[in-house]
Amino acid sequence: MPDANDTQVYKLNPLRRGIEPLLFGFDSAVFGLGRNQLVNTSGYPDIVNAYKQYILQSALLLGAKNDSQTHQDIEDLLNFESQLAQETLTQEEKRDSSVWYNRMSFEGFNELTDNRVDWLNITNRIYSKLNSTIRVKSDDIVILQDIKYYKSVTKLLSETPPRVIANYFGWYAVSGLSSWTTSAFRSVTFEFSKVTSGAVKDVELWRYCLNDLSNGLEYAISRLYIDKSFSKKDKQEASLIIKDIKDSFYELIEESDWLDESTKNKSLIKLDAIHRNVGYPDWILDDKELDNYYKLKQKVDSKHFFESVLYLQQTWPMAPHIVNAAYEPTQNSITIPAGQLTPPYFDANIPAHINYGAIGSVVGHELTHGFDDEGSQFDADGNLVNWWTQAIHKRFDEKANCFIDEYNSYIDTQTQMRLNGKNTVGENIADNGGIRESYKAYEVYVRTHENPQRLPHIDKYTAEQQRGVQYTELNT
Numbered sequence: 001m002p003d004a005n006d007t008q009v010y011k012l013n014p015l016r017r018g019i020e021p022l023l024f025g026f027d028s029a030v031f032g033l034g035r036n037q038l039v040n041t042s043g044y045p046d047i048v049n050a051y052k053q054y055i056l057q058s059a060l061l062l063g064a065k066n067d068s069q070t071h072q073d074i075e076d077l078l079n080f081e082s083q084l085a086q087e088t089l090t091q092e093e094k095r096d097s098s099v100w101y102n103r104m105s106f107e108g109f110n111e112l113t114d115n116r117v118d119w120l121n122i123t124n125r126i127y128s129k130l131n132s133t134i135r136v137k138s139d140d141i142v143i144l145q146d147i148k149y150y151k152s153v154t155k156l157l158s159e160t161p162p163r164v165i166a167n168y169f170g171w172y173a174v175s176g177l178s179s180w181t182t183s184a185f186r187s188v189t190f191e192f193s194k195v196t197s198g199a200v201k202d203v204e205l206w207r208y209c210l211n212d213l214s215n216g217l218e219y220a221i222s223r224l225y226i227d228k229s230f231s232k233k234d235k236q237e238a239s240l241i242i243k244d245i246k247d248s249f250y251e252l253i254e255e256s257d258w259l260d261e262s263t264k265n266k267s268l269i270k271l272d273a274i275h276r277n278v279g280y281p282d283w284i285l286d287d288k289e290l291d292n293y294y295k296l297k298q299k300v301d302s303k304h305f306f307e308s309v310l311y312l313q314q315t316w317p318m319a320p321h322i323v324n325a326a327y328e329p330t331q332n333s334i335t336i337p338a339g340q341l342t343p344p345y346f347d348a349n350i351p352a353h354i355n356y357g358a359i360g361s362v363v364g365h366e367l368t369h370g371f372d373d374e375g376s377q378f379d380a381d382g383n384l385v386n387w388w389t390q391a392i393h394k395r396f397d398e399k400a401n402c403f404i405d406e407y408n409s410y411i412d413t414q415t416q417m418r419l420n421g422k423n424t425v426g427e428n429i430a431d432n433g434g435i436r437e438s439y440k441a442y443e444v445y446v447r448t449h450e451n452p453q454r455l456p457h458i459d460k461y462t463a464e465q466q467r468g469v470q471y472t473e474l475n476t
Contacts, residue, residue: 263389278341344358400429
């Protein structure tokens with residue numbers, strides 16, 4: 001049975017801030033329910049009861065008795081998890097990087113938590129278990145992403161019975177691994193998902209397996225996809241559109257009437273510095289490079305485990321075959337993978353206005369994230385620094401509040417829940433920016449090319465109208 005000094009209610013991960021050396025980041029725990037549900041369990045009785053049933057049925061499959069002790073253990077576990085959740089930052093608070101980016105030494109970390117837990121010792125023990133030669137020192141820097149959480153959790157650990165703590169960790173081991181075991185465990189998990197997500201049919205087992213294969217061999221899968229479905233012409237054409245969107249954003253910043261010259265110039269510098277990951281990294285087309293990647297992944301040097309893992313992770317922010325796109329503030333980069341550069345978002349052989357209305361708005365969306373309420377906190381090098389003047393911050397907040405107020409007014413008719421405009425403000429700003437940038441880029445395209453060919457059967461609509469229809473169809 002573990003005692004308080006042997007438990008770690010946290011997530012440890014390497015964290016890179018801009019161009020600084022590697023640091024260590026400690027975040028709050030990941031929970032089985034959403035923070036709001038755990039903080040207000042009485043407000044979500046159906047979901048909370050389904051969660052308790054999920055834990056119970058999993059325990060019974062492991063041989064537990066369906067008796068009063070088991071039910072009490074589940075209540076205690078849920079209460080402990082609820083207490084943990086109450087000490088975490090809200091989603092609104094997490095949007096402010098200055099709140100969760102807290103630098104201190106390991107020695108300072110221990111002192112912050114009144115030396116109840118030796119975080120330095122725990123970290124070194126983790127790397128020792130991984131057969132890594134890395135050892136951290138008391139003056140090494142750690143990034144604490146939730147100060148209030150760690151202050152409270154270390155106190156909570158000392159007040160919580162070891163049985164509850166052990167059950168908590170046991171449950172998370174089971175919930176994280178059970179889907180890899182039997183159909184009975186997967187069935188229990190699906191029953192829980194039916195309540196939380198409204199799912200009516202479980203995913204076929206082969207899809208689970210394919211997803212795991214995709215995650216474990218992401219670059220091998222991506223290579224197969226690219227060889228079959230994504231050409232160099234696709235990458236070249238997409239790169240041209242992305243450049244056009246970026247150029248249009250540049251003009252919009254130059255034309256801005258609310259930015260002062262200092263902030264405008266720094267904004268242009270940051271936009272110029274945004275690195276564009278388009279389609280796929282070229283190295284995966286080289287069989288030797290791809291084989292070396294997986295040889296290294298298979299034969300990680302036990303004496304340099306951590307360094308090897310870091311090397312393997314320094315590839316792309318996401319696998320090239322994934323249908324997604326992203327802006328990474330600490331790298332100041334956008335990634336538009338090959339999986340996203342497919343119909344209906346992109347097709348190198350269709351009229352330009354359709355591509356500008358689809359992938360163009362996606363690209364603009366990601367570029368705008370570099371200047372929204374979160375991305376604007378990072379400079380051109382990906383460093384978390386305040387590069388805006390106080391006056392510009394005030395003007396930005398006034399404009400952002402317009403988005404917040406607008407989206408706060410929306411109510412979902414099915415759930416009767418009101419949208420949280422504060423939580424979605426970054427996405428809403430990015431959506432708006434994406435539309436404006438793609439529209440402006442297309443205007444430039446029309447001035448420099450012949451009139452675009454309209455799609456057949458709907459040629460009663462102008463090219464501009466078809467561009468708008470394409471955007472609307474993909475975003476409703």
